[in-house]
Structure formats: C-alpha cells, structure tokens
Amino acid sequence: MSGPRETCDVAVIGGGPAGLAAALGARRAGAGKVLLLERDRTLGGILNQCVHDGFGLFLYKETISGPEYAERLTEDVLREPIRVATGTMVLDLSPDRVLRVNSREGYRLVEAGAVVLAMGCRERTREMIEIPGTRPAGIFTAGSAQNLVNLQNLRIGNEAVILGSGDIGLIMARRLVFEGVAVKGVFEILPWANGLERNIRQCLMDLRIPLELRSTVVEIRGRDRVESVVVAKVDESLAPVAGTESVIPCDTLLLSVGLIPENELAKKAGVVLSPLTGGAVVDETLMTSIPGIFSCGNVLHIHDVADWASFEGFAAGERAARFAAGERPAGPTIRVSAGPNVRYALPQLVTRGKPGVEWSFRVKRPVRDVAVEVKGLTSGKVYARRKFARLLPSELQKIKVRVAVEEDLEVGCP
Ligand SMILES: Cc1cc2nc3c(=O)[nH]c(=O)nc-3n(C[C@H](O)[C@H](O)[C@H](O)COP(=O)(O)OP(=O)(O)OC[C@H]3O[C@@H](n4cnc5c(N)ncnc54)[C@H](O)[C@@H]3O)c2cc1C
Known part of the structure; x- marks a missing residue:
C-alpha cells in the first residue's frame, strides 16, 4: 500500500460501544498513541438511533437510553489523549496491520502496533431470505426504519407488518405505534420469539400487538408501494403449509430477520472466521488468527446487550495495548467446540494450561431447568457446571472454568 503514512500503537476501527471501550481499554493499559477511526460523523455507533431506555444496567448500574450511553462513553474517550478520527472510513487492512483510510483530507496509511476490529454488524435483507413477489417501496430493514424514524424524523408508512421477532423488530413495533402507525402483527418463522422477553412484554403484549409464531411472509404485493403481504404457517422444516395463507393489507413491511457481523476488513486481512458466529475465531485474549489483530462487539458475535459489547471492547483494547508493547501469546492452544444444544461458544481457542477463562455462549432452542x-x-x-432455570437463544450467557485445562473442550447442555 502506498500514500502518506502515520503510526500508532493501537488503532481501533469503529466508534460504537465496543470500539469506544476498546480505545479506553488500550489507553488504561498504557498504550501511548491510540487512534479511534469511525466512518460516521459522530461516535456512538448504532446506540445513537436507539432512543429507548434499557441500556447501561451492567456498565453504569442504571438504565439509560442508547444516546445517553454513547455520550457517557464518548466523554470518557474525549477526556483521554486518544486521537479520534470521525468521518474516516477504513478501506483496507493488511495482515501486517497497515490500514488504508479515507477521510476529507484524502487517503492515508496507518501503521498500527495492534488493531482492534469493532465494526459492528449489518442487517439481513429481503434478498437474503428470498421473499417472492413484486419490488415496491415500503420494505425496510428494522434498523434502517429505526434510523429514518428516530434520527431523521420521517414517517415511514401507515400500516405495518413486521417479519421476525428479533429485538430491533420488537422495539420498532412499539416505536411505530407511538408514531401513529397501525402495526398489524409480528410474524416469526420459529416456534419461539427471538427477542428478549422484556421486549416481548413491553413492546408487543402491553400494546396488544399480535405475535404469530411458526408463520412467515410468503409474498409481497403492490406495484409502486406495498399494498399487502401474504402470510402462511410453516411446518417442522419451516416450509410454508399450503392452504394456510392469509392476505394482510399494509403499506410497510419491516424485516427483523438477523444481523451479520461486518467482517469485510477482517477477510481482507486473512482473519479466520467462524461459520457459527460469522465473526473471527479468537483466543481468550480476543486475538484473531492474525497476530496483533483483535476483535470485539457485534463484529465478533452478535450481542443482545450493548454493555457486553463494551466489556469485550475494554478487554480487547487492553490486550491490544499489551501486544503493541511487545507481549506475545503464551503458547499452544486447545480448541473449544459447541456441544449439544449450544449454537456457539466463544473463545474458540484457549492457551493450554490457562486458568480462569470465561466463555460466552448461546443455546439453539429454549430450554428450562438445565x-x-x-x-x-x-x-x-x-471442568465447570452452571445451572440455569431457563435459557433462550436470544440471550447471550456466560460460563467460567476456574482451573487450568490441558485438553480440548466442549460447551454443551447435555
Ligand atoms: C439496527 C440495530 C438496532 C439495535 N437496537 C438495539 C436496541 O434497541 N437495544 C439494544 O440493547 N441493542 C440494540 N442493538 C444491538 C447493539 O448494536 C449492540 O448491543 C451494540 O451496539 C454493538 O456495539 P458495536 O460497537 O459492536 O457496534 P456498533 O454500535 O454497530 O458500532 C460499529 C461502528 O463501526 C463503524 N464502522 C463500521 N465499519 C467501519 C469502517 N470500515 N471504518 C470506520 N468505521 C466503521 C460504524 O459506523 C459504527 O459506528 C441494535 C443493533 C442494530 C444493528
């Protein structure tokens, strides 16, 4: 790569709750030159459009809104001698930690002692789930609708149907009702709701918005604007059941059908990704397969609570600072896989003989008393056993092994 060059100890890509915390973590661990790169004009990431409360319970021990959470972390960052570059898009990342960035000043190269990936995620679209029908206006991902309504003060429609019961869809169901939009129902293909239970209660039940499980949208109708959607029940293999179709008149369809870690830069650097999380394979220091490149937040795996993304950010930033100062991995690793009813366990690699490792995991389907x-x-x-009264796929959970381990492991719900 060629162009003007600058150097830093730790470069953090992405200024959401994970990246802000990573920059702070790096500074607090003694990194001299920390550079925080954010493509948006403001810091805070997706929190800026989440105007409802419920954030910060673990980090700040109180519930605040997304923008308030972003503001507090941003203020902490601005108090430190961290170089913040907003309006700066990272275009390329090489395995030897050279970043190509673009801003109003033009292209430049950044040589970093260590890099923290904190680029967040993107939403699955209609094309990815292949809903047949016409291609009219009025189809939004739930996050883009959240942006239009909360940040740009736009009215996106009059009568809405929501496909998918992920948290963003549930929160938007309530938001649209508050904006005077009639929400006809939330349709979920699985036999269980995918969002947090508090969101189902507060965003659907309290407002009497129907939630239809084992159902999906099988057709979108309308020429210029959505006029209706056809919904149908699905069978055990999630295929629509003929004869169960019904037509719901509406002008707006919101899709809340999953999030995908934003790993284009990681791929460019040759980082090994996990097919189970869509994020990097990491060890207990959150380092990826490329030495000196660390990952945290939604780009690593999807988080239900922003606080956990920040905690991961603090840890990744600290480890990146230590790498930049010359610390290297302690030795060979053991592998950790997902066992019965566990979708994934992270980290996937752990230094052999390392005590006190904590795993994040999600179950595949809801279970009780396990x-x-x-x-x-x-x-x-x-090596560790933890009882849970109930586990839901929507909730990220933790389990810790206190002793040193010398063999490959499995995290499972036997
Ligand atoms: C649409 C949406 C709505 C959500 N709503 C809620 C909610 O209501 N409540 C809740 O608890 N959780 C919500 N979440 C989950 C929430 O995103 C996470 O808990 C948390 O914000 C993840 O933090 P992050 O820093 O990993 O990612 P983000 O907050 O997404 O931050 C990533 C940042 O990286 C920047 N970036 C990406 N690529 C580049 C690049 N190449 N160069 C420079 N900068 C880059 C982005 O601009 C962004 O600012 C929502 C998620 C999404 C996607």
Whole structure:
C-alpha cells in the first residue's frame, strides 16, 4: 500500500460501544498513541438511533437510553489523549496491520502496533431470505426504519407488518405505534420469539400487538408501494403449509430477520472466521488468527446487550495495548467446540494450561431447568457446571472454568 503514512500503537476501527471501550481499554493499559477511526460523523455507533431506555444496567448500574450511553462513553474517550478520527472510513487492512483510510483530507496509511476490529454488524435483507413477489417501496430493514424514524424524523408508512421477532423488530413495533402507525402483527418463522422477553412484554403484549409464531411472509404485493403481504404457517422444516395463507393489507413491511457481523476488513486481512458466529475465531485474549489483530462487539458475535459489547471492547483494547508493547501469546492452544444444544461458544481457542477463562455462549432452542457443562473431550471430565432455570437463544450467557485445562473442550447442555 502506498500514500502518506502515520503510526500508532493501537488503532481501533469503529466508534460504537465496543470500539469506544476498546480505545479506553488500550489507553488504561498504557498504550501511548491510540487512534479511534469511525466512518460516521459522530461516535456512538448504532446506540445513537436507539432512543429507548434499557441500556447501561451492567456498565453504569442504571438504565439509560442508547444516546445517553454513547455520550457517557464518548466523554470518557474525549477526556483521554486518544486521537479520534470521525468521518474516516477504513478501506483496507493488511495482515501486517497497515490500514488504508479515507477521510476529507484524502487517503492515508496507518501503521498500527495492534488493531482492534469493532465494526459492528449489518442487517439481513429481503434478498437474503428470498421473499417472492413484486419490488415496491415500503420494505425496510428494522434498523434502517429505526434510523429514518428516530434520527431523521420521517414517517415511514401507515400500516405495518413486521417479519421476525428479533429485538430491533420488537422495539420498532412499539416505536411505530407511538408514531401513529397501525402495526398489524409480528410474524416469526420459529416456534419461539427471538427477542428478549422484556421486549416481548413491553413492546408487543402491553400494546396488544399480535405475535404469530411458526408463520412467515410468503409474498409481497403492490406495484409502486406495498399494498399487502401474504402470510402462511410453516411446518417442522419451516416450509410454508399450503392452504394456510392469509392476505394482510399494509403499506410497510419491516424485516427483523438477523444481523451479520461486518467482517469485510477482517477477510481482507486473512482473519479466520467462524461459520457459527460469522465473526473471527479468537483466543481468550480476543486475538484473531492474525497476530496483533483483535476483535470485539457485534463484529465478533452478535450481542443482545450493548454493555457486553463494551466489556469485550475494554478487554480487547487492553490486550491490544499489551501486544503493541511487545507481549506475545503464551503458547499452544486447545480448541473449544459447541456441544449439544449450544449454537456457539466463544473463545474458540484457549492457551493450554490457562486458568480462569470465561466463555460466552448461546443455546439453539429454549430450554428450562438445565445445567450447562464445560467438558474435556479426551477425559470426559466436567471442568465447570452452571445451572440455569431457563435459557433462550436470544440471550447471550456466560460460563467460567476456574482451573487450568490441558485438553480440548466442549460447551454443551447435555
Ligand atoms: C439496527 C440495530 C438496532 C439495535 N437496537 C438495539 C436496541 O434497541 N437495544 C439494544 O440493547 N441493542 C440494540 N442493538 C444491538 C447493539 O448494536 C449492540 O448491543 C451494540 O451496539 C454493538 O456495539 P458495536 O460497537 O459492536 O457496534 P456498533 O454500535 O454497530 O458500532 C460499529 C461502528 O463501526 C463503524 N464502522 C463500521 N465499519 C467501519 C469502517 N470500515 N471504518 C470506520 N468505521 C466503521 C460504524 O459506523 C459504527 O459506528 C441494535 C443493533 C442494530 C444493528
């Protein structure tokens, strides 16, 4: 790569709750030159459009709105000698940690001692789930609708149907009702709702918005603007059941059908990605397969609560600072896989003999009164066991092993 060059100890890509925390974590761990790169004009990431409260319970021990959460973290960053570059898009990242960035001043190169990836995620679109029908106006992903309504003060329609019961869809169901839009229902293909239980209660039940499980949109109708959608029940294999179709008149369809970690830069650098999370494969220091490149927040795996993205950011920033100062991985790693009813467990690699490692995991389907175990794959020994009254796929959970482990492990719900 050629062009004007600058250097830093730690470069953080993305100024959302994970990236802000990573920059702080790097500074607090002693990194001299920390550079925070954000493509948007403001810091805060997706929090800026989340005007409802419910953020900050773990980090600040009180519930505040998304913008307030962003403001507090941003103020902490601005108090430190961290170089903040907003309006700056990172276009390329090489395995030797050279970033190509573009801003109003033009292209330049940044050579970083360590890099933290904190680019967040993007939403799945209509094309990705292949809904047949016409291509009229009035079809939005829930996050883009949130942006239009909350940040640009636009009215996006009069009668809406929401496909998918992820948290953003649930929050937008309530938001649209407050904006005077009639929300005809939320349709979910799975037999369970995908959002947090508090959101189902507060955003749907309190407002009497129907939630139809085992249902999906099988056709979109309308020429210039959506005029109706056809919904149908699905069978065990999630295929629509003939004869169960019904037509719902509406002018707006919101899609809340999943988030995808934004890993284009990671791919350019050759970072190994996990097919289970869509994010990087990391060790317990949150370092990816490329030495000196760390990952945290939604770009690593999708978080239900912004606080956890920030906690991961603090840890990734600290480790990046230590790498930039010359610290290197302690030695060979063991592998950690997802066992029965566990969708993924993270980190996927752990330094052999390292005690006190904590895993984040999600289950595949809801279960009650279960124990989650971390088990040795060779010896069958159970290194940690934690009981849960209830586990939901929408909730990220944690389990910790206190002792040193020398064999490959599995995190499962036997
Ligand atoms: C649309 C949407 C709505 C959400 N609503 C809620 C909610 O209501 N409540 C809740 O608890 N959680 C919500 N979440 C989850 C929430 O995103 C996470 O908890 C948390 O914000 C993740 O933080 P992050 O820093 O990893 O990502 P983000 O907040 O997405 O921040 C990533 C940042 O990286 C920047 N970036 C990306 N690529 C580049 C690049 N190449 N160069 C420079 N900068 C780059 C982006 O502009 C962005 O500012 C929502 C998520 C989405 C996608």
